[in-house]
Amino acid sequence: AQSVSQHNHxxxxxxxxxxxxxxxxxxxxxxxxxxxxxxxxxxxxxLLKYFSGDPxxxxxxxxxxxxxxxKFSFNLRKPSVQWSDTAEYFCxxxxxxxxxxxxxxxxxxxxxxx
Amino acid sequence: KAGVxxxxxxLIKTRGQQxxxxxxxxxxxxxxxxxxxxxxxxxxxxxxxxxxxxxxxxNFPGRFSGRQFSNxxxxxxxxxxxxxxxxxxxxxxxxxxxxxxxxxxxxxxxLTVL
Numbered sequence: 001a002q003s004v005s006q007h008n009h010x011x012x013x014x015x016x017x018x019x020x021x022x023x024x025x026x027x028x029x030x031x032x033x034x035x036x037x038x039x040x041x042x043x044x045x046x047l048l049k050y051f052s053g054d055p056x057x058x059x060x061x062x063x064x065x066x067x068x069x070x071k072f073s074f075n076l077r078k079p080s081v082q083w084s085d086t087a088e089y090f091c092x093x094x095x096x097x098x099x100x101x102x103x104x105x106x107x108x109x110x111x112x113x114x
Numbered sequence: 115k116a117g118v119x120x121x122x123x124x125l126i127k128t129r130g131q132q133x134x135x136x137x138x139x140x141x142x143x144x145x146x147x148x149x150x151x152x153x154x155x156x157x158x159x160x161x162x163x164x165x166x167x168x169x170x171x172x173n174f175p176g177r178f179s180g181r182q183f184s185n186x187x188x189x190x191x192x193x194x195x196x197x198x199x200x201x202x203x204x205x206x207x208x209x210x211x212x213x214x215x216x217x218x219x220x221x222x223x224x225l226t227v228l
Contacts, residue, residue, distance in 0.1 A: 032215050043117075044204065044219040051213065090157065094215045099162075101170040102147065102215055106156035 002027040006105035021076040023091035033074040034092040118220035132193040137205030145210025146188040151202040
């Protein structure tokens with residue numbers, strides 16, 4: 001069964017600092033990978049996704065993530081965070097082939113201090 | 115396109131009661147998944163329906179059940195409510211294909227069990 005680990009549960013950064021949120025998954029086969037974001041009081045929405053191709057994926061609002069297959073990782077990065085990035089971020093994975101459920105990580109709460 | 119809608123948005127019930135939550139997916143989406151979100155637990159997968167059939171099931175007791183109708187609308191039911199069932203219940207819809215499992219989330223139903 002697939003699983004997802006997010007290493008940082010709560011991150012506090014100052015504006016303009018760089019961000020990297022860790023995500024590791026466990027599954028030996030081919031996967032789809034996602035990062036979702038939940039802003040305070042809003043729906044969960046997709047930040048970026050990886051299905052195949054270029055392992056460096058760019059998403060909305062300047063976020064990017066890199067899929068490193070050998071490390072089973074899909075870390076989220078942003079070079080310079082803004083106060084408006086304060087939110088909870090969820091990494092998710094599902095196995096390709098067959099109709100596998102999407103498994104979410106526990107989430108990382110990011111607080112950006114002005 | 116209208117997004118995923120969930121009703122009701124808020125519910126207060128007492129222990130032992132049962133509750134039914136409703137989800138209308140994005141038009142054209144045949145897959146509906148349900149998640150339970152609680153602080154510190156992230157999103158726990160309940161079940162997924164595709165074309166009126168339950169395709170995947172999470173590790174929840176039999177008190178949690180669901181169904182999907184021919185128009186892809188879905189309901190989930192929780193019987194004999196327990197205090198621990200208090201959570202945000204999220205519905206997500208998607209195309210349901212294994213090579214593109216992007217989930218589109220609704221606003222959730224906040225269930226409080228007293």
